Amino acid sequence: MTARKLLPSRITLRARLTLIYGGLFLVAGVVLLGTTYALFNQQLGRPNLQLMTVKATPSPAASPAPDVDAPLPETDAMRWMQDQQRQLREAAATSLLTQGSIALGLVGAAAAAFGWLVAGRVLAPLHQVTETARRIAAAPAAGGGLHERIALRGPDDEVKELADSFNTMLERLDRSFDGQRRFVANASHELRTPLTVGRALVELAMNRRTVSEDTRQLGESLLQINARHEQLITGLLLLATSEKELTERRPVDLADVAAYVVAQAGSLASRAGITLHDKLDEAPTTGDALLLERIVHNLVENGIRYNTQPDGWVRVVTRTRDDGHVEVEVSNTGPVVPPYEVPALFEPFRRLGDHRQITAKGAGLGLSIVRSVAATHGGWATATAREDGGLVVTVTLPAGPDDDGLRR
Template identity: 35%
Template sequence: MTATTAPAGHRPRRLTARMRLTLSYALFAVAAGLIFVVVVYLGLRWIPNYPLMPSNPRDRLDAPSRGEVLDALLVTCGYALAVLTVVGLGGGWIIAGRVLRPLQEITRAAHHAANGALEHRVALAGPRDEFTDLSDAFDEMLERLQRSFDAQQRFAANASHELRTPLAITRTMLQVAAADPGGQDLPRLVGRLQDTNQRGIEICEALLQLAELGHTAPALQPLDLADAVRDAVAAVSEEATARGVTVTAEYGPAPASGNPVLLRQAAVNLLHNAIRHNLPADGTVTVRTGPDPDRPGRVLLAIANTGPRLTPEAVATFTEPFLRGRGRTAETDPSRRGHGLGLAIVAAVTEAHQGRLRLTPLPDGGLRVELGLPER
């Protein structure tokens, strides 16, 4: 049998937390007073029960007996417990309200977040305690949710735009061909349609790869990062030669645990960016693998290329999906045109391997990329 949980709006009503705390405070105060009364009462029971006599027999002494003292004590304590109950309820209500006030702020922030206002923050002031820790954790969660939500919105909008572009181009070419069937160069039209269709396929494949990396942990195995990088350099050597870019590689041992296919793809994407966003002529790309000199216990893939000067603000956005070297604008040269997902895939591969990706603009122009992984 499966247990079901009632929705929040249909939960049975019970006393509020403030009322329960108030009753707890009052009950504790009355219980403490009652214990005190019992102790005093039991203590007075030990008083000898014999009549008191004055030192002078001619004097008259109206001293109460032990029974009369105990009776008076019970009456007085009854009134005291009644007053203590009222004070406990009133004081407990006030104290509980002050204690629960931070929770009310967090509840209001949660309702704002549930209604879509993720920019609202609790921001409790005062010294650090359990409530401020909860408030800071809640604010941090809201901030991460807001960043994630904004990134998802940008990703959905950009993906829609990227996928719509080849479809719109295909529709335009087909409409032109349908309007003037006899005046079309069919081989050229078919070639353009194939190129456009291939571009849409590449975008879909990249999106699927990003989605898979975000939800499925890759299968890892012992490897040498240098082997994956060596294969990647061989894969892009023809393009580098065609563009007049010189690639210099130094393959130092870099033992790690990873997925060779994904790491090779990440290296290929980094090399494509380094080659395509280089100088118009006589550009260079340097590749190095080996131990990370700044972080013991990690291995490093470092790729540096010549090219135009970049600002740190621009470089910080390069791993955002669909952001190309020229921003959101595609290259006019089809051989240089990408889908803007290369570095986003590299960042996802690095995160899946618990690695670190660092992009640094070089003073004389170009970019240095460091992909670090835990050493095996």
């Protein structure tokens, strides 16, 4: 580990405020000590200082005793005054500079500690705002944590104003997300009825005895378009459902889910000339079994639909990692996918090469649903392009109880 990694990545605002408080206190203390010392020296150097005569009592054993009342010679008086000034300067340097610096350091440390406590109290509301924002950002479902608000109590200051503005923004975002989900769900439900009626009318017209061959071919084309629209609406409904926060989680083994999907997709793979392979190790997790089944179903269905190789294959693998996560990996042969195109495949209505053609094989929501369902379950989805063509899509989810826990 390098020395840079041992250092903190950043200095917190609380630490910076503490350094500012302590630094300002130390600078002010140094200036005060220096000013006091300079003024003291100035007073010592004033020329109008009067000499004081000191009358000493001689010792009885001393002989002969000098006349203590006699004034000192001028030269001796000046020498005595200079000696006294020197001693005073030394005492001032010792008291003010040395001992004062030690006292200033101790008081500065106490001031820094007090500043640390004060900064913590001042920044506590900001920490509350940050924690709320972090919980909302970490919500597994898109917009799932927007119902939370910052319950900040305190004086009506700038921090309180920031928290109120943040709550207003969360409220508007929450209404926007809910309105968008309700619109998609309601529109999808409303569109299902005319599509069902249209499909019934087309099938009725095609089943007439007097129908011509051209009309029959036209009806088949209309049924294909109608089927694609129904698939699109189903995908939109599923996408709106997958973005909601899970209210109930149950133990699910991804190996069982993948085995069921592989068995169901066998006939579709046989008609397309695609070989299915699976290596299904235990991968216990928790969540909604139907949504987790949709993950594997979409990946396997995409691997079959967009597989253009004559001897194509789709491989499904489930496993448990050592870091407390489980994975389901679906790889397949197919057309060569440029690496820069891979991230865009997870966006809604994005398909490689087909763009938005009405005769495309899918609705372009498969991988979007996969990513949304994985995020709702606290996981993520990644994809990489194979060098020989095709994709490797891996969905990682938090691990749940093991087989014993599932049986219990």
